[in-house]
Amino acid sequence: MTTTTLTDLYQELAPCTGLDLSALLPVGIQREVGHFNVFDLTDLWDSTQLQPATPYPCRSFYKISLLRSRSRTEYARQTIAIEPDALVFSTPKVPFQWLPDEPQRGYFCLFTAEFLLPVLGGLTPDELPLFQADGYPVFQLTPAEAAQAETIFAKMHGELPSDYAHKYDLLRAYVLELLHLGQKRQPTTTLHPAHSAAARLSSRFVELLERQFPLTTPQQRVPLRTAKAFADHLAVHVNHLNKVLKDSTGRTTTDLIGGRLAQEAKVLLRQTDWTLWEIADSLGFVDVAHFSHFFRRYAPISPGAFRTLDTVPV
Template sequence: MTNAALSTSYQEFTACLGLDLGPLLPTGIQREVGHFNAFDIAHLWESAPAQSAPPYACRSFYKISFLRSHSRAEYADQTIDIAPDALVFSTPKVPFQWLPTETQQGHFCFFTAEFLLPVLGGLTPDELPLFRAEGYPVFQLTPAEAAQVAALFARMHEELASDYAHKYDLLRAYVLELLHLGQKQQPSTRLHPAHSAAARLSSRFVELLERQFPLANPQQRVQLRTAKDFADHLAVHVNHLNKVLKDSTGRTTSDLIGGRLAQEAKVLLRDTDWTLWQIADCLGFVDVAHFSHFFRRYATVSPGAFRTLEAVPV
């Protein structure tokens, strides 16, 4: 992430909370590879004039949250209830909105993909099970685990405030410890996936599909929309790709693509003020009529009706 993009992301973040930008920027970020920062939620909760969840645009980082109070989260197109002492992993690739339901306590840290490059051995965060789109982002902690996580965040805050020359190396180590703690919560089948050719092809398909999202502005456009588009990009026959995905997921290639397009459409209808034409164009439809026909197959209502229903306060 460039310095200009980083500054823009912080401006969005602070605008959401009504806070001053200056004190939030850690020392040394201009010299650091990637970016990292950590916050005490209770402090932000007390400081923010409007205690509301950040809107759709305020997502530019990978984030690990330690939530010590009841809350809810909208993840992709589902709503998740979060009990106290939960560890939550979110990625900029999947729409995520935190919805506090009471006075909040806890901590969160966020970072760019570049920040972890020195310690992931060439991997990106998207290749970790915790940040994959098909994963579940919330993990409940035992009292002992919660104490361990609280201590890690305390050390993060201490290092961020220090003038130690290698503090970002320590911060990477703390983030890795949180990642390992989260991965321990994953089922063993998720930690040790099969490495067959079929499994690799399925994984590559999912990563290629997810790489197109989220759509951050009306000028973006989905490029791969059909089974043939993906098969050509993956250098396999479309029938072979369809068989592999059908065997591994129970769904056809077209159904998986359509479901992901519909999921993104719901998020854009709910969380942005884009016109139906803009959303249809971003998702690759020639006009609103074709988009509406497609959307009804997955949501049973028209895009306009869905937006109206989602806007009604609960």
């Protein structure tokens, strides 16, 4: 299965906006872990009458759209008619294709899981009801709710080019507002899923994983780094833990641990002056070489290059 990356998306949007690829990247994003951007759909449509012609089997990012015109989406092998004033939540886990039926008005924002990490209390977007693979992604809004959503998107669109030092914290807050607005439109039964044994185990794993971070001094060490270590701590067999997490997130225990270690590595590389050896040691690697080999599985460049690069690769 192919994946539409952020770079693929920007290469597609560049001709539509008349901007080059670098101009589409938010100012200051190189200081952030994760990625965020927001677009005025009306501007894109008016400039090119942008109409997606090919399906995207998978995307590497999450997307929230406010669609104020009629369209359709092919989502999880079903076609959903979208009436004006709909909030649509798209997840990398489910293939979809968007098909406009008329000139489009609205907004959309896109972000990676890492971008929301500081505000989800240890959860990943995939664990939110709105991004469940078996959920329904389209939520019809009342006129008041549509106006509220448009105000939020307009604030994000206006804030993104600003030089406010904490603008990404503000943008995360706006995304949370959209998530809450969507959750209000969900049936009560889906907002409070039954806490099965599997769900509890998954939640305990995430809590245990997040409890190890953030690292605030080079003297700290990540105590749990392997699937077996987590399984032992949770008093379950490692195969059972792996199955539960695979079913709930689509990722293995090892991949979830590795992804979180990589996120912390990026934070430390960007926001501290620790040496590469100190970062590697705190994250539990025997030396910088092993750390660098690990890091390259989650980024296209070395840790040292990531620290000094002006723009974080998307």
